[in-house]
Amino acid sequence: MKRFIKNARYLYLLIGVAVVIFLTQCGLNPFSIEMAASGNANEVSTFLLHGSTMSRIDNNQANPTYATRLLVGIMVPKSWNAKQQAVVSFTSPKGDETMTLIPDSEIEPVSGQNWSAAAKKRFGIGPNLVDDFEWLIYRSTKVYTFVNNEDINFDVKVSCKLGPENMLVKLGFYIGSSRENLRPDDTDYTKFAFSNQFEVTNGTGELIDFINPQLSKIEPVKSLDNDIVTFTFDSGVTNTSLSDTDDIYLCATAYDAMNAVIAESCERTAKNKLNALGGKKYRIDAWPRGLFNIAPEVAISRIEYYYTDVTGTKRVGYGNTADPFRFTFSCN
Amino acid sequence: MKRKKYIIFYLLFAVLTIASCKSEIADTITDETVKDISGTWKVVSLTRNGESLTQRIDLSKFKVIFKSDGTYTLEDKLAFAVSDPGTYNLNDPQYPYSLILTPTGKDAEKISFQYPIIEGKRQLSLTISPGCTGNIYQYNFVKEN
Numbered sequence: 082m083k084r085f086i087k088n089a090r091y092l093y094l095l096i097g098v099a100v101v102i103f104l105t106q107c108g109l110n111p112f113s114i115e116m117a118a119s120g121n122a123n124e125v126s127t128f129l130l131h132g133s134t135m136s137r138i139d140n141n142q143a144n145p146t147y148a149t150r151l152l153v154g155i156m157v158p159k160s161w162n163a164k165q166q167a168v169v170s171f172t173s174p175k176g177d178e179t180m181t182l183i184p185d186s187e188i189e190p191v192s193g194q195n196w197s198a199a200a201k202k203r204f205g206i207g208p209n210l211v212d213d214f215e216w217l218i219y220r221s222t223k224v225y226t227f228v229n230n231e232d233i234n235f236d237v238k239v240s241c242k243l244g245p246e247n248m249l250v251k252l253g254f255y256i257g258s259s260r261e262n263l264r265p266d267d268t269d270y271t272k273f274a275f276s277n278q279f280e281v282t283n284g285t286g287e288l289i290d291f292i293n294p295q296l297s298k299i300e301p302v303k304s305l306d307n308d309i310v311t312f313t314f315d316s317g318v319t320n321t322s323l324s325d326t327d328d329i330y331l332c333a334t335a336y337d338a339m340n341a342v343i344a345e346s347c348e349r350t351a352k353n354k355l356n357a358l359g360g361k362k363y364r365i366d367a368w369p370r371g372l373f374n375i376a377p378e379v380a381i382s383r384i385e386y387y388y389t390d391v392t393g394t395k396r397v398g399y400g401n402t403a404d405p406f407r408f409t410f411s412c413n
Numbered sequence: 414m415k416r417k418k419y420i421i422f423y424l425l426f427a428v429l430t431i432a433s434c435k436s437e438i439a440d441t442i443t444d445e446t447v448k449d450i451s452g453t454w455k456v457v458s459l460t461r462n463g464e465s466l467t468q469r470i471d472l473s474k475f476k477v478i479f480k481s482d483g484t485y486t487l488e489d490k491l492a493f494a495v496s497d498p499g500t501y502n503l504n505d506p507q508y509p510y511s512l513i514l515t516p517t518g519k520d521a522e523k524i525s526f527q528y529p530i531i532e533g534k535r536q537l538s539l540t541i542s543p544g545c546t547g548n549i550y551q552y553n554f555v556k557e558n
Contacts, residue, residue, distance in 0.1 A: 159547065301462065301548050308544030309461055309470060309492050356469075366469045368492045377496055412545035 107137040107147065108269030112237075112256055114276050120243050122284025128155075130237040132256050132272070138229040146228055149258040151221040153180060153237050154200050154273070156207070156253025158291075159215050159303070160244035160413065169219040173235035180219035191262045200255065203263050207275035208251050209291045213302040220259060243281050245413070248289040252276040287407065294318045296397070297388070297406050305410045306335075306369040306381035314388050314397075317361035322395040323388060329355045329363050332393075333386035334405070335373045343381060344373040349391050363388075369410075383409040447506045448528055451481040454537050454554035456491075461550050477554065485514065492550065494522045494541045512539065 112132035120126035130153070138145050151171065157163045170179040189199035200216035237256065257263070258270040278292055289302065296318050300311045312331055316324050323329055331354075332347035346353060352372075355363035369381055385405035387398035398405045456472040458465065474489035479501060486498040497516035503509035503526065512526040525540035537554040 301545070303545050303547055305544035307492050308548050309466060309550070311469075364469075366466055368470070368490075370492070371490055412547065 108135055109133070109256060109258070109272050110135055111272050112254070112274065114254060114274060116252075116276060116279065118277070119280040119282050122243055122245050122247065122281050125240055125242050128239040128241075128252065128254070128276070130239070130254055130256060131234070132237065133234045134227065134232055136227040136229060136231040138227070140229050146226050147260070148224050148226040149260045149270075150224055151178075151180070151235075152218060152255070152257040152259055153220075153239075154204070154216055154218045154253070154255030154257070155239055155241075156200075156204065156214050156216045156255075156275075157241065158244060158248065158250060159213055160246055161241060162244065163215070163217055163241050167217065167239060167241040169237065169239050171221070171235055171237045173225075174233045175225050175235075176223060178221050178223060180221055183218045183220055189263050191264050196263075199263050203265065203271075204253060204255060204273050207253050209275075210294060211289075211291045211298060211300065211302060213291070214250075214253070216253065216255075218255070243284075245285050246281065246289055247284040247286060248281045248291065249293070250279055250281075250291045252279055286409065296321070296399075296401060297386075299408045303412050305412060306375070309366055309368050311364060311366050312355070312386070314355055314363040315361065316363065316397075319401055321397045321401050323390055323397050324361070326390050326395075327357050327363075328391045329388050330391065330393075331355060331365055331367075331386060332389050332396075333372070333384050335369070335375070335381045336383050336385070337380065338382040340382075343379060344375060346372050347389075347393075349389070349393055355388070381410060383407065445507045448503060448509055449481075450501075450503070450512075450528070450537060451479045453478045453488075453557040455557050456552055457536070457555050458553040459550065462548060476557070492543045493552075494524050494539070494543055495519075 110133045112130045115129040115131065117126065136147065138147055153169050153171070155163065155167060155169070157167070164182065168179065171177065183196045185195045185197060187196060188194065189196045192199035192202060194202065196218040197216050200218055204216065206212050206214050253273065253275050255271070255273040257272065261267045261270040263271070294315055297312065297314050300313070301308065304310050314329060330349045334345045335343045337343050353365070355365045358364055369384065373381065375381060385407050387396050387403070387405045389396050396403050399407070454477045456475055458467045459470070459472060460466065472491070475491040476488035478486045478488065483500050483502065484498065485501045487493070487496070490496060495514045495516045497519065499514060499516035499519070501512060501514050504511040504513065509526055509528065512524045513521050514524065515521040527538040529536055529538060534555055539552045541550050541552065542548055543550065
């Protein structure tokens with residue numbers, strides 16, 4: 082009799098574990114991304130997401146179904162203007178649809194922020210190192226109802242005209258359920274992934290590299306001479322002539338729209354000294370109009386700059402050469 | 414008889430108490446002060462796209478002086494909505510949400526304005542985009558003693 086009771090306990094435990102596994106397996110499977118390695122600037126590129134559902138619903142529930150709208154998110158560079166340019170649609174055995182962009186005025190219920198900000202907070206910018214991205218979340222207009230074991234495959238198609246600039250990025254994608262929203266603890270219905278590197282070619286300007294560590298960068302990427310910009314020098318990327326010193330100074334030249342030199346700022350004083358951040362990284366924040374002491378009627382169109390030591394003899398510029406880094410002030 | 418007197422007294426006391434509260438509340442609701450921002454304001458914090466720049470850039474010299482005659486001047490220079498002196502006004506004297514700065518000889522700049530009390534002190538909170546419109550700066554000022 083005792084033995085029977087002991088065995089029954091194990092049986093109940095086993096059934097309990099099986100039920101838990103059964104219920105928690107409901108949701109979306111991880112999706113795969115199909116896309117080209119590059120696309121032409123100002124032309125439409127297509128990105129495909131191959132997803133599937135795993136519908137495990139307890140038929141003993143009062144209403145053993147799961148009804149939801151499909152959510153799809155994309156993270157793309159702001160300069161692509163994807164709010165206007167992107168079209169997101171999907172095909173599935175339960176129906177095909179072109180999805181609707183959730184407007185900025187709508188609040189994501191869990192975070193209390195709009196959907197774009199909530200997605201950025203939840204998913205970040207992935208392996209990209211420079212933040213000039215936006216998350217856009219699209220929603221199906223119809224509600225789709227699933228019953229137990231209704232496992233389907235579906236394909237999401239994202240078409241978007243690329244921006245005008247040459248760049249190297251990793252794009253972000255999200256697929257989820259409108260019933261779960263962006264609940265931070267949900268992993269069953271919230272799937273996101275970042276793509277392999279994607280290059281925009283045949284565009285304007287020098288390549289903007291978002292994914293590889295840069296010897297130097299300026300943020301915000303889109304800024305004018307009346308913004309406050311941050312110069313970051315990462316001496317840990319490669320061995321440079323400034324690797325043996327923490328006393329690093331910014332030396333910059335300002336140009337106008339006619340490509341004429343307006344002013345130079347190359348003082349080896351506290352004004353131009355970078356602050357050490359640790360890990361061989363250095364930073365200086367500057368208001369360009371103040372840095373160059375520009376008259377109100379003059380506009381700085383672009384700058385060239387390099388980093389130097391206290392003596393001014395060592396010089397690190399683009400590609401770890403003596404050539405200067407270049408930055409054009411623009412909001413586009 | 415004595416009991417009756419007590420009841421009348423308590424009723425009278427209650428009526429007077431309620432009546433006095435009513436007039437107090439009514440006075441409070443209609444008594445929103447006109448916002449006077451005149452004085453010299455210095456920057457206590459600055460963010461760019463939500464990232465704090467307060468400890469990273471010298472903010473100690475930049476000041477905005479609002480005079481009671483409706484004019485303003487700037488001390489030192491920084492990435493700000495205007496760079497020249499001029500006139501100012503609030504869009505609403507009691508419930509302002511915009512500060513309008515009009516530099517002499519130039520167009521007016523409308524700035525998002527808040528006037529919170531933080532740690533017992535009024536702060537002037539201005540949200541501006543002096544460069545690209547996508548770059549949002551929030552300046553918080555306190556009045557100089």
